Amino acid sequence: MNPEPPTGTPRATATLEALHITKTFPGVKALDDVSIRLAPGSVHALLGENGAGKSTLIKALTGVHQPDSGSIVVGGAERRLSDPSAARDAGIGVVHQERNVIRGFTVGENIVMGRMPRRAGRIDWAGVTREARRCLELLDLELDPSTPIVDLSSAQMQLVEIARALYTETTVLLLDEPTASISAAESDRLFRVVDRLRDEGTAILFVSHKLEEVYAHCDTVTVLRDGHSVLESEPLSAHSHDEIVDTMVGRALGSLTVPDRRARPVAAPALSLVDVTTTAGHHGVGLEVRPGEILGLYGLVGAGRTELAHAIVGLERITAGELRVNGEPVRIRSLREALHRYRVGYVTENRKEEGVFLEQSITRNIAVTVWSKLQRGPGFISAKKERDLVAGYVSDLDIRISSQSQLTGRLSGGNQQKVSLAKWLAAEPEILIIDEPTVGIDLRTKRSFYELIWKLADEGMAILLISSDLAEMITLADRIAVMDRFVINGELENSHDYDSMSRDVIHLIHSGAEVAR
Numbered sequence: 001m002n003p004e005p006p007t008g009t010p011r012a013t014a015t016l017e018a019l020h021i022t023k024t025f026p027g028v029k030a031l032d033d034v035s036i037r038l039a040p041g042s043v044h045a046l047l048g049e050n051g052a053g054k055s056t057l058i059k060a061l062t063g064v065h066q067p068d069s070g071s072i073v074v075g076g077a078e079r080r081l082s083d084p085s086a087a088r089d090a091g092i093g094v095v096h097q098e099r100n101v102i103r104g105f106t107v108g109e110n111i112v113m114g115r116m117p118r119r120a121g122r123i124d125w126a127g128v129t130r131e132a133r134r135c136l137e138l139l140d141l142e143l144d145p146s147t148p149i150v151d152l153s154s155a156q157m158q159l160v161e162i163a164r165a166l167y168t169e170t171t172v173l174l175l176d177e178p179t180a181s182i183s184a185a186e187s188d189r190l191f192r193v194v195d196r197l198r199d200e201g202t203a204i205l206f207v208s209h210k211l212e213e214v215y216a217h218c219d220t221v222t223v224l225r226d227g228h229s230v231l232e233s234e235p236l237s238a239h240s241h242d243e244i245v246d247t248m249v250g251r252a253l254g255s256l257t258v259p260d261r262r263a264r265p266v267a268a269p270a271l272s273l274v275d276v277t278t279t280a281g282h283h284g285v286g287l288e289v290r291p292g293e294i295l296g297l298y299g300l301v302g303a304g305r306t307e308l309a310h311a312i313v314g315l316e317r318i319t320a321g322e323l324r325v326n327g328e329p330v331r332i333r334s335l336r337e338a339l340h341r342y343r344v345g346y347v348t349e350n351r352k353e354e355g356v357f358l359e360q361s362i363t364r365n366i367a368v369t370v371w372s373k374l375q376r377g378p379g380f381i382s383a384k385k386e387r388d389l390v391a392g393y394v395s396d397l398d399i400r401i402s403s404q405s406q407l408t409g410r411l412s413g414g415n416q417q418k419v420s421l422a423k424w425l426a427a428e429p430e431i432l433i434i435d436e437p438t439v440g441i442d443l444r445t446k447r448s449f450y451e452l453i454w455k456l457a458d459e460g461m462a463i464l465l466i467s468s469d470l471a472e473m474i475t476l477a478d479r480i481a482v483m484d485r486f487v488i489n490g491e492l493e494n495s496h497d498y499d500s501m502s503r504d505v506i507h508l509i510h511s512g513a514e515v516a517r
Contacts, residue, residue, distance in 0.1 A: 015040045015203035016061070016092065016172045021070035023056055025410065028402050029227055030056040031067070036222045037233040038172060038203040043194060045214045045236060046207045048224035048248055049444055051400055051412035054207055057224070058174055061205075062094045063087040074172070085114070093165025094174040099157045101149050108132035108145030111164045135163040139193050153302070155186030162193060173197060174205045179213060180439045184300075191217055209443065211241055223247045245443060267291050268327055270462035271312070271344070271431050276321035280307035281486040285321070289431065289462040294453065296477030296494070297466045298505060304486035305466045306349060309433045312464075313338040313346045325431070339369060345429035347421050349436035349466070356420050358409030362401055365408050365419050366390045369427040393422035398448060414445035421452075432456065435466045450476060474501045482508040 016038045023031040031053045038044050048054050059065040061072065063081035071078050074090045081087045087094075101110050108128045109116075117127030132145035141159050149157065158178060165173055175194070179187040194217060198204055206218055214221070215236065223231035223244065231239070231247050239247070269288040276285040282304055289295045297305050310316040312323060314332040322329045325342045338344040356365050367386045390404050397418045401411065408419055417437065424432065434453065438446045453476055457463050467473045473480055474496060481491045482505055490508045495501060 015075060017073040018057065018061060019071050019073065021057065021060055021067045021072075023060060023065055023067050026402070028410075031060070032227045033070075034224065034227070034229045035070075035232055036205075036229065038205055039220070040171070040201045040203050041198055042219045043198050043204045043206050043217050044233070045218040045221040046205055046224070047211075047214065047221060047244065049414070051226075051415060052224040052248075053227045054224055055176070055412070058094065058176055058205075058207070061087065061174060062092060088114075088168045088170075091169060091171035092174065093162075093168060093170035093172070094176065095158060095161045095165070095178060096176050099154065100161060101157050103150050105149055106145060107136075107143050107147045107149055107152070107160055110149050110160055111135055111145070111167050113164065115168065131167060132163070135166045138166050139163055153186070155190065158190065159193065162197075170202070172203045172205070174207075176207045177209070178206070179208065179210065187213070209446075211244065214244075215241065248443065269324070270326055271464065272322075272324040272327075273308075273312070274322040274324065276311070276323065277319050278307070278311040279317045279319060280304065280311060282308055282311065283487060285486075285488050287481050287488060287491070289464050291430070291460045291462050292457055293479070294457050294463045294465055294477050296473045296480040297464060297483060298468075298470065298473050298480050299483035300468070300509065303483045305483055306435055307486070308483070309346060309435055309464070309466060312433060313344060339424075339427050339429065343428070343430040345424035345427060345432045347417075347424055347432065347434045347437065349439060356408045356416055356423070358407070360408060361405045362394070362399070362408055362411070362419055363387065363390045363404040366393055366422045366426055369423050389426060390422075393426065397422055397452070417449075418445075421449075425456075429461070431462045431464070433464045433466070436468065437465070438467075438469070438472060446472075470502055470505060471498065473505075474498050480505060484509050 018034065018036050021031050021034045022029070034053065034057060036044070036046070036057070046054055046057070056065060060067050061081070063084045063086050066082070072081060073079070074092070079086070079090050081090065081092075102113065105113065111132040112128050117124040117131055119127065129145045136143055136145070139159055139162060141163065143152075143156065143160070149160065152160065162173070178190055194204060194206070206214070208214055218236050220233055221231060221236045221239065221244070222229055222233055225248060267290050270291050271289045273285050273287050277283050285308065287295065287297075297308070299305050307316055311318050312332065314334045314337060318331070323332065324330065325344065330342060332338045332342060332344070335346065338346065363386055367389055370389070371381055387404060393399070394401060394404070399415050399418045399422070401415070408416060411419065437449050437453070453463060453465070465473070465477055467476075474494060477494050479491060480494055480501070482489045492501065492504055492508070
């Protein structure tokens with residue numbers, strides 16, 4: 001059934017419609033009779049859990065995937081979007097969650113990429129600068145087109161991608177998790193741009209797991225569940241927050257209750273940093289994590305948290321101070337040494353580039369850290385032991401797969417994150433660093449991650465948790481260390497009272513003064 005237009009919006013003004021879209025991959029029907037309608041001057045939320053079909057729908061709308069059946073109508077005319085360039089020609093632009101820039105190019109080259117201005121058969125470099133500057137000015141973005149793209153923050157790269165969409169005269173803009181990995185201040189700037197484009201008549205599709213952002217900026221909503229559209233292009237104001245959550249997960253989610261965790265044993269620290277300085281820029285950093293404890297490391301984007309994790313596991317160099325494991329000073333030179341010699345695991349925030357091998361099977365991804373234990377002879381891995389090991393983690397972590405041989409790149413973001421975690425758990429670490437565990441992950445999967453992290457701590461694992469989500473940090477951590485500009489400003493015992501904890505954490509970020517608890 002075709003979706004009804006939002007109240008007050010005539011069907012004749014529709015910019016883009018996807019009607020009865022079905023798409024099947026081997027063993028998986030990713031989309032089943034899905035419809036959506038985007039209107040000019042509107043921000044339309046596309047919601048659903050990981051694996052619901054959101055990314056597949058976006059790829060169908062941008063020419064990456066060809067639907068098995070159904071039609072795509074742009075400006076009242078049916079279009080066959082045979083590839084991404086055909087989608088751009090139809091006025092459809094997209095900004096993906098993972099940055100889609102060429103890192104060796106300048107800002108200007110990234111904006112005009114694929115449609116370089118030419119004169120007499122050669123690239124018109126003055127034209128590149130002129131056109132790039134015009135698009136940047138449309139966004140009130142003060143950037144020099146000659147700036148190398150690698151010198152920009154993630155949020156600035158995102159705005160450059162929007163500038164690229166404006167260069168190609170986009171009338172429909174698809175934003176896939178645009179705020180997943182940027183700070184609150186950067187998100188505010190992005191939304192100012194979104195609101196301006198909406199007011200100028202652009203049709204915008206907004207994908208997010210952050211419902212507070214959805215309710216603040218979106219007009220209409222479509223919800224996908226298990227490849228079906230269970231709510232089609234309806235006014236968002238007609239549905240409460242709880243109704244949307246129930247529609248996404250198919251049942252009432254209920255509030256997440258912080259467990260009354262047992263008293264943590266007074267034990268010697270499993271991991272200690274003593275007055276540590278690194279090549280990344282840290283100075284005088286000290287912290288301790290004990291067995292059975294979750295230490296949160298909080299700070300704004302760019303505070304130096306991930307870089308500190310890299311220093312612990314040997315990806316950055318410690319130039320002064322001491323790193324201690326179980327009280328003994330150590331010098332870790334690689335991830336392999338961290339895991340196999342010192343039992344330190346690291347679940348990276350960048351799962352697509354560092355966490356998993358997208359073109360390898362689920363089996364290979366999970367078993368890679370313990371191949372030496374699975375050998376049945378020199379150079380031979382026991383396939384049965386490998387399958388049995390993986391089956392256990394697939395079951396325990398509820399990883400949604402069609403088979404163990406499925407390519408990991410075909411999984412949803414949440415399931416890829418579970419595979420990344422399973423890889424480290426298989427090696428049985430005593431200390432686990434988890435960096436941004438739930439970025440881009442749906443509500444139900446996020447809840448299961450929280451429960452798993454609590455369980456690992458209760459079983460005696462020392463956990464260093466890095467998160468940009470303050471509510472998540474206050475929910476999960478036992479103590480919270482606050483980092484700003486590569487320095488620890490102070491540390492707080494977590495009362496799990498959101499109002500008081502958030503006030504104290506923000507105070508530490510901005511003042512650097514210790515808060516008495």
